[in-house]
Amino acid sequence: MNDATPGDLPERLSMTLWDFSWYVRTGPGEPFEDLDAAFARAVELGYNAVRICAMPFLIFRSGIDTSALRLEPLGGEYGARVRWYDVREPTVIDAKAHLLAFFQAADRHGVKVIASSWEYQQSPAFADGPAWYEALHAVAPEDRITVLAQAQADLVDYLGEHGLAHVIACVEPHNEVQIGHLTAGLPGVEDAVVELRDRLERGIAAFLARHPEVPCAPNYGGVPVASMRGLPRNATALGFHPYVYGVLDDLIAEFGLRRPVAEFPQEDAAARLLREGAPDLKDWALPEANGWKLKASIMQPAEIYVHDWCDPAAFDRYLYDHYGEHRIAMANRLRDWIDAAADHAKRLGVPFYFGEGWVGYTPRDGRFEEGPVGAGICRDAVAHSARVGAWGTIVCSNAAPQHAMWEDEALQRECNAAFRKG
Template sequence: MTESPRYLGSGTAEVDTASLTGAPPSRLPSRLTITLWDFSWYTRAEDGGPYADLDAACAKAADLSYNTIRICAAPLLLFGNLGLDHLATDLDIEGLGKAPDGGIYGRGTRWYDAPGGYRLNLQARLLELFDAAARHGLVIILASWEYQQSTVFAGSPRWFDAIDAVPLHHRYRVLADSWDRLIGALTAAGHRNRIAMVELHNEVDFSILPALAEGGSEQLHRLRQLHPDLLVTASYGKPPHLAMHTVPDGPGAAQFHVYSYGVLDALQQRIDIRSEGTSDFPNPALTALLRPDAPSVAEYGRLADWKYRATVVTDQMFYGYDWIDPEAWDTWLCNEYGPYREVMRREIDSRVIAIAEWARWKGIPAVVGEGWIGYTPLQGTFEEGPIGRDLAERGIRTALKNGIWGMVLCSNAAPHHPLWTNEAWQRRLNQFILAAPTN
């Protein structure tokens, strides 16, 4: 007598999840390998800066096997009809300003270490970027960081004041109108097919915006109707992984971010670096990690007051990251990482899978536009080092296994971060992604 295999339930049956969650437009690459240029492509364009030569930056990205750039295209500044035309063509990039010791504020941070000191025509520069991308076979994800931090780098508060004056419940509509006009300008310039995706805004859950359900979903539908050939969406910094059904209808793609803070969050809480206005800041735990030459908070001084309103980064973060000893920071994280290792790996897995399953349910392509650990000091090497690279590779493999269309190698894999110099790792991982089957 032949015995039948034991039946253990449908949950034991293998299911192929590697096929893409939804089909992207045929004009776009079968996989997206994304480098995150955010607003830095115009705030770090100083002489000798990482984006001073856009053609060279695009050439290097292509050489490293990236095929996609994700940027802040500043739609409210360029096409918002908010009385900012003069700034769109003559924008003073100041950075965060000069500190009392003569250095710049933000010197020890990622993204904010902008020396400034120049002016640019951002309207013309956007077309220059698309021209350079075309020469090197790159496509571009368009987003806006304006209600999160882009405006802080300007020399005056006029850009921030103009967008802040838009009533909260009108902001998604103004964004959608701005994108419609910006898309029209790119189309007229012959670059419509180079648009990989349009995000109403970056990280709507961590920006000065209402919840997406409060007007954003409606505007996504409207913008998609105006441009049915384009992928139109909005990104989440921390999507509701345990309740993805609560994400409102409207996104034409699932562009969500996957950060597993784990041990990093434990350190941040220990040193109270993300708060603002703490009376005993810096506490002893942070003081122990500061450089010997760190000034007092009073000696360090403050940015112009309007700049704190224009960014989600707090005064304590600026002080802490500017004066942290990166070696002491890394040593603490590495020494304490052990108990967090499996939790962080599983958290990356579960979040990627949640995003992919939601996208498959909706029948739309999925993208991890940022990841994998979190915000660290500029010269910290925890994410660039063996631990961070291991977690990144875990995320990439899980993403490919679950049908994610596009992904970053790491949020820090871009010309304005030290990780950019690790060319072999980037090229290897990008080629691994591009070689993965899509069906």
């Protein structure tokens, strides 16, 4: 039993990550065309919680009319083979009504929701125009987290008006606060986790002043073990994403996936990583009219290009070929990060959870994390999450309707049952 678990909520949350996909992928044949079917499938696989971008700023604070929100792919074939970005069909939703329908469906299926926001990272990139993106960036950097926290409080108010506040397990002001546009204007002298603390504490205070009964968690990419003094002192929960990378870091560095386009090793990548007929990186870009979408998505052009044009088998083969060099270090990092997260949560006396993980960001059609090595990492991570008393965890970030791992029923049932049993 985790003494820090909030009352009237499940002792353990087995989560599936639906991020912004639950509203950008609602078109014909898309994975969230039928929300009830998606929830029913999640429950069948052993999940009792989902984590989403609730688009709180857009709906409650932007001033934009969202009654006919137009959503679409990034543009042309750009991003069409990129995990999380591979939206196929344009769609139009009434955003507020769709949000309500989501929580109503969650309630029907007995599923709790962690409400976050990806709005300063990816979400606005899928709108058909820049108004959402521009509204976000019109907010002064110093005020962004507080405005997001107020929007999350507005969300809880709205759900309360419809008798659905009990569906919320936790809110996060934003996903991965130290990675994206929330760091704008920081001095850059110390790690962003440390420099964001004051902004986060103000935001959390603003939320808790209105809804002290709802856990409010800062959410971090990775586990910032060198900057844990930067965790907000008033947090009432903590969320972490232990992506350990390791061998994936090697591939990213060797092929310059996160470096400027001019540094991309085109010939080497063509020989070892890309599909036949791939265009050069310099020729693979968003249509000019959609250039704002790249800023909204925060992803580097070289990484999008390689995910779009790699031979997935070649990408996976690189990871398998080099995994042995990193196996022990990756296992140690994963265990140490989970231990560190647990230790600091216990110091603060708050529940903690792992909302994403475990290896890292791989192409849509890659199967390293879905294969035998990745599945083994999933099992180890879930087991260790249970051992240290995590309130919630995932099977893997890729275990969701918008990813191929959703079809691996046995792994998900096994991991979810093991975690919830503890």
